[in-house]
Amino acid sequence: MQAHTVKRQTTPRAYKSRGRLRKLASQYQLILMSVPFIGVLFVFHYLPLWGWLMAFQKYSIPKGIMGSPFVGFDQFAELLADSRFYQALRNTFAMSGMSLAAGFVCAIGLALLLNEARSMFFKRTIQTIVYIPHFVSWVVISNIVIYLLSPDHGPLNELLAGLGAVGEPIYFMSKEKWFWVIHTLAGLWKELGWSTIIYLAVLAGVNPEMYEAAEVDGAGRFAKMRHISLPSLLPTATLLLILAVGQMLSTGYESQMLLGNSFVMDYSQVLDLYALDYSLSIGDYSYGVAISMFKSVVSIVLVLGVNTIAKRVGQSHVL
């Protein structure tokens, strides 16, 4: 002990670094547990960033990243003059925004309703049911949506025909204007139940004395819902909304790919699908990378912006 003290007084830095090294060596098991796997994560999450170089090149597969000629910002200039790019950008934002807004409002609504159900058995059963679609693949969901809306004996068309509302079956999936709505509703059907989980947990934590006090003051169900349940959800809701805005562009392209078809492409094609289309069918990888890069950068800016806002709002750490 004494020796240590003396050493620290003489060469503190040397001691410290040697101490750290020794500590590192003694933790070889923890290193073995984590570093290889984080390494794999690094490869698949960070190495693609290296590919951004391609956006500034005229990339060709045989030459590779190292050999392809640089063309500066040509790809981006082309991008900014490309009307289909703007279309894809519009579709991406429109569908993300619609899903976000619909999901946010409906999740809070459903959580409030579930919270009001007195019968625990009923509540549990409904919860179990509405969580199901979250665990089902988009392939299955889109299969169900296309089947439900099918003009050929699809349940919705049969229902409408039965009510005498329509004479001819409607081809829902080939109506351009309907695609965003159908996409939003499909996503809502899939994720609505799941997104109530956190809200229900918050509601379960509300002090019951608050409800009792309100009752003494003569508050009815609606009044309690409006003045106690809803306000107690607000901090969580704000944080989740902010986070959702940050993740807005990271929602993927699976649903659009599966639900979309050639009739509605002007409204279903999102940035990722456009990039995929360009790279895989036309073979212009540089342009595809430029599109991907644009999306990633906007996405990161959104996340960082949102993180700053979240901090202002008073929620400690988001990122």
Next chain:
Amino acid sequence: MRVQWTWGGVSFQVANYALLALLGAATLYPFLNLLAISLNDSMDTVRGGIYLLPRAFTLDNYKLIFQNQRLFSATGLSVARTLLGTTAALIATTMVAYALSRREFVLRKPLNAVLVISMYVNGGLIPYYILIKQLGLTNTFLVYLLPGLLGAFNVLIMRSFFDELPPGLIESAHLDGANEFTTLFRIVLPVSLPVLATITLFLSVGHWNAWLDNYLFNTDESLTLLQYELMKILMQSTDQIGAGAGNNVDAELMRMTTPQSIRATMTIIVTVPILLVYPFMQKYFIKGMTLGAVKG
């Protein structure tokens, strides 16, 4: 709490129950309807009017699908992917989460940063596609397992569970001479079953439902998954964009049944395993989700 019986209160309750029941029904109906169609004679289904019960009961649709060589092997491959992928990822997630939950771990901060930032930064689809190609992972089974081996979200959920464990648990194991691996597998994991169940559920559902990597990277038909086969049938019958989705299940199969019946049957086949597992996990994953949300 005291329940007051007022007209407003009662009618609100009735309306609320009715609304929730309707939502439940709207969620369940498509599945029950497809189940009825899958159990109904395909030629009879064409006439329409199948709702909750099959009219001409038969198991032929299921027999046809499992007799089809490609679909049978796709089922096997999907099962293999789910089992292997979940096991590998669970081990990886557990070990990383354990290491990162240890406050004295020297590399804790930098590794944690690499992990968390990976949730927000990504190179985008095309650079990722090219990376997979350059790593030689196209047309391999490995492309189903390796890229998703470690996911930041799952690690964070598990780490926040480990953070809640009493610190004395690990200390006393170390004092007894247990090394890190023994401590993790013998001491920590047995008391972490809820979070293990949650992560296992998330991982296995993710693997079972995945098809994009199949679509993008594995054109080799011997590596095709069940979800992808279902996707191809779906694309084919609705005349959708899906490049290369043209040739799929044998024409013979199509002659013996209809696309509608095949789609319904395959939908049920890919959905049922999930329905069998997840209700039992419900109380665990709700805890896992809320934990992750509060800490995340």
